[in-house]
Every structure is written in C-alpha cells, then in structure tokens.
Amino acid sequence: MDLKIENTDGVAVLFVREDRLDANNSEELKTELRRLFDNGTKDLVIDLKEIHFIDSSGLGVLVSGYKNASILHGSLKLSNLQSQVKSMFELTRLHRVFDIFTSVDDALQSYR
Secondary structure, three states: OEEEEEEEEEEEEEEEEOOOOOOOOHHHHHHHHHHHHHHOEEEEEEEEEOOOEEEEHHHHHHHHHHHHHHHHOOEEEEOOOOHHHHHHHHHOOHHOOOOOEEEEEEEEHHHO
C-alpha cells in the first residue's frame, strides 16, 4: 500500500495513495494506523482523495482507527472523499460518526 505521512503542528496527515481500500489492502492500513498510535500520534487526518472504492473491510479499518484515536483522547478526521466513497459513508451512516472535510487544510484548521 502506498502511504505518505506528514506532520503539521502536531497533527499527522496520512495520504492513502491507492485507488481502492478493500479486503486486499485494508490490513496494511490497519498496521500503519496501529504504528502511528503506538508512536504517540493522537490526532490524525486521513486523506482519501485517491480512493474511488471502499468496502466493508476498508470502513472497518477506519472505524477501528477512530476508536483507537478516541481511546487516546485524540481524533481521526477524514478529508477529500470521492463521491462513491462519500455515498458509502452516507449509506452506512458513518458520515454521522466521522468529521469529514473537503480538504486536508480544512481538517487541519479544525484543530486550531
């Protein structure tokens, strides 16, 4: 899985550079999220700009990350959801759980 991590003012930004987030690669994202949280990350923005398809495995990893951030008294926010991905969040009502932003900058701004 192609992932890029940047840190901005104490907030980690994880760019997922894949077309799909599904059963074939979601474990890799789960491992990376676990590593970030184990290394002290509390606040995280995940940029899904390049993801055009997500299945229940991908959603499950994001929910797991959300829970882990909450346990650490931090937060996990999402940005740049493509229309099909956004539809999955609405269908599963997860758009009511996650803070979803149209850009990484907007998500980072919410921490200030």
